[in-house]
Ligand SMILES: Nc1ncnc2c1ncn2[C@@H]1O[C@H](COP(=O)(O)OP(=O)(O)OP(=O)(O)O)[C@@H](O)[C@H]1O
């Protein structure tokens with residue numbers, strides 16, 4: 001039984017008279033612990049697909065099941081609980097609440113989950129250490145580099161203990177050194193925590209880190225294959 | 240470390256409140272200049288309302304002071320016919336004086352008599368209102384006799400003329416003195432119809448001129464002793480008005496009841512003559528309905544003006560929060576995406592406004608209190624422009640406007656400000672409700 005099952009997902013956007021078919025006939029299964037990349041040219045529907053999986057947007061057609069929960073059937077309040085407890089998000093940039101320190105940002109989701117203060121603190125410390133930011137965790141996002149900010153976002157996503165982490169172009173604003181470092185961190189954590197990752201990217205070097213590459217074009221999956229890469233055991237932490 | 244699912248606690252707002260409060264508080268200091276400007280605007284509005292309320296309260300206190308301490312005192316007893324048409328014969332028996340005084344140990348009483356007459360000086364004549372008081376007890380109920388502008392207060396016999404006629408001293412109103420061009424020391428002749436129907440006339444000497452206290456008295460008032468009045472009017476058997484002063488204003492209603500009951504009881508013991516009607520006791524509000532109305536009105540006034548000032552000031556809050564919410568659309572999208580509930584987000588934004596309002600309320604109240612202190616001590620002095628003060632709507636105001644701040648007004652104004660600003664901030668916070676988290680991915 002797959003963790004995530006998409007059945008015949010279609011998404012149409014209306015812009016006045018013009019209709020855009022952003023996605024059509026998407027069937028996809030993602031298993032627990034997978035580390036999958038979503039690639040494809042600009043406008044191919046990567047963001048749209050991630051939004052639908054994350055319950056941020058509703059599909060026009062088809063069903064999305066995560067862990068046997070039909071996301072497409074959830075109401076707004078249930079969706080936000082679903083995202084709070086089951087999903088982690090890493091966005092392209094400005095992921096963090098600017099008035100909170102790195103540590104507080106990581107704790108925030110767990111506090112919202114209702115975890116005990118002590119547990120929040122412990123887990124936050126643990127994950128910030130894993131992403132190599134223990135020394136700067138009291139800083140606010142404005143005092144962190146882009147790469148550090150993205151690593152805080154990864155720590156935040158994982159500290160909450162999600163089933164699935166969705167990352168839409170998490171490295172788009174990073175140089176390739178930082179980008180590959182972030183990917184390596186994500187990869188390691190995915191292994192350690194058995195957390196499933198789906199991330200989108202344009203960057204071939206980032207793609208290279210994936211274990212599975214799903215290629216989208218014009219809203220359809222045109223290629224979906226296992227990927228064996230060479231760098232998976234080289235973890236360079238850049239601070 | 241495991242990725243064990245946390246127990247799914249009911250995601251109540253109550254348990255999330257501390258973190259929302261914390262983030263909201265941090266957000267206020269995100270843009271200190273903007274927050275400070277908002278706080279200054281709201282605090283200034285509140286200060287204005289507080290000072291306005293204080294000055295108006297000061298003015299109404301002055302009005303009540305003039306209405307009670309200076310002319311009417313707290314309560315008065317009259318016969319109904321005297322109230323209706325100043326019936327000269329509608330008197331209360333002298334025996335009432337002591338009996339009412341005994342009704343309640345803490346009250347003080349003083350009798351008064353009235354008549355209409357014609358006053359002539361060496362050059363002019365004019366209609367006057369004769370008011371007779373007991374110089375010994377009048378100061379117990381009002382401060383009328385203390386407000387002398389020229390001359391020296393004296394209502395005793397002044398002198399005896401060459402042909403052996405006794406002249407009593409008079410005290411007259413300032414406007415009357417000006418109109419008749421008389422001053423202390425001058426002679427005045429009063430002509431009137433006495434109680435027995437004869438023409439009463441007598442010579443008097445003006446001892447003093449009173450400051451303006453009450454517009455009517457100021458224009459046509461002539462004050463004399465009851466003794467002098469009785470000689471002029473041949474009216475011995477009673478008095479027209481009994482002024483009563485209570486020790487504590489809050490006892491007013493209960494004492495009024497006591498006096499009313501006593502009056503009923505006296506009438507049963509020995510009935511008054513039919514024509515004069517029954518004895519009636521009225522408090523100062525009933526005696527000066529204009530003052531009482533104005534007092535009520537001024538409360539409504541403070542409220543309306545306060546509402547307008549605070550509403551204007553809260554536009555600043557509206558703008559601040561619109562900007563704050565607008566520039567944080569992306570951040571709110573992220574928060575919604577990671578599982579923040581819309582109502583928590585809404586609450587967080589409202590808490591932010593609430594903090595701003597609360598800080599403004601504290602700052603505004605404190606500064607308001609400090610500035611008000613000055614207004615209470617020194618007031619605003621118009622005496623160079625209007626040495627006599629001014630009269631308006633039948634009331635006289637002192638030339639120095641002094642504040643009088645009721646703690647309740649500060650509280651009400653602060654609560655009102657917080658409520659209005661919270662209402663204003665509903666508009667921007669509402670935007671969080673319609674925010675689409677999908678947008679932040681793009
Ligand atoms: N809100 C919207 N309204 C109308 N059309 C939209 C909307 N969002 C996306 N689209 C369209 O849907 C298609 C897929 O867009 P999407 O953003 O998913 O592509 P993408 O693969 O993420 O592109 P990129 O690599 O540039 O981020 C595009 O043709 C886009 O123009």
Ligand SMILES: [Mg+2]
Pocket residue numbers: 046047048168681
């Ligand atoms: Mg995209």
